[in-house]
Amino acid sequence: MLKKLLASVGIGKATVDAILLSDSLRAGDDFDVEVVITGGDVAQELNAIELAVMAQAKTEADVGDNEITYNKSVVLQHWQQTLNVTVAPGEVITRQFTLTLHPETPATELFGQQISKVWLQTGLDIKNGIDGSDKDSLYIRPSATQLAVLDMVEHSGYTLFKVDIEAGGVRGQGFSSHLPCYQEYEFKPQDRSLFGARELEVTFVDNGSETGVLIEIDRAFLGDGYRSVSIPNHCTTINDVRPYLERLLS
Incomplete structure (x- = not known):
């Protein structure tokens, strides 16, 4: 019972690791991802895998009489893959996906230099629990x-x-x-x-x-x-x- 309670608040829960099978990309390209799910301390019901391409963008806001500039994370694309499976303690489940970058996806490198931050965020939709998540940088060249x-x-x-x-x-x-x-x-x-x-x-x-x-x-x-x-x-x-x-x- 204690392990189930801890898993419900994120301790000893199932974890997810996304492995990018494609190296440097261009906007509009297909890319392959292997998602590895590892069961935690107790069995958990997995509803779905969530994947999103995200970027760090500069934005402005009015604070009192001042205008401030700050960075925020924005979702560029989102996919959901239904699972509806139960992962046993320590069990490993793998899934592979082919995703396509939006043609307007910002470039992240120019002549080998990083110019911006774009990444793939991967998470689990776990019944009665907090999802595990993984964050992997995407390396995208201009067209x-x-x-x-x-x-x-x-x-x-x-x-x-x-x-x-x-x-x-x-x-x-x-x-x-x-x-x-x-x-x-x-x-x-x-x-x-x-x-x-x-x-x-x-x-x-x-x-x-x-x-x-x-x-x-x-x-x-x-x-x-x-x-x-x-x-x-x-x-x-x-x-x-x-x-x-x-x-x-x-």
Whole structure:
């Protein structure tokens, strides 16, 4: 009886471990996961396995007269796999899943450097108990089209300064985002002339066949201006994307 009581509050409960069978990914890719469930001190009824792709996003809130910026975890995708099994003490149950990343999933690495946090959260829906959970980082590279756009921006006289994931959505000419957050690449001009751009921010919205590119340009004395274009995903080099971007970057 004591063991059942402890398991109901999370002590000696069944645990879950997710093993990613796919290495570096791109948004829109399929990836394989093996979920290993190990029984705790008592038998427990498992209703389902819960899996979610999550990201750390920057958001703002008003606190009194001040506006503060903080990071929060947001759910990008969620899956539930029904189990309805009883796991005995010490028993090991395994399940394999093939999941698909949303095409708008933010990238987490650029040229081997971590630029953001996206992970797979795995948990158990346990009858009359607290679920065990596991958290595994996902390594996601920008698409070839996105890399070509970023290269084009750098070749146009800008240097990448930082990358953020922002809570909320974006909209451009002919496209809009669907996830609860978006990724923003912030560039600074290499030649900071008095009336030139002080900052340039690039956001991507990929629908699988085209990549929407939203560019926000902050010009001295003129404020922010927004420009956008959709680029087919078969465009994967600077020369491919140049005709779409030259007007936006001028």
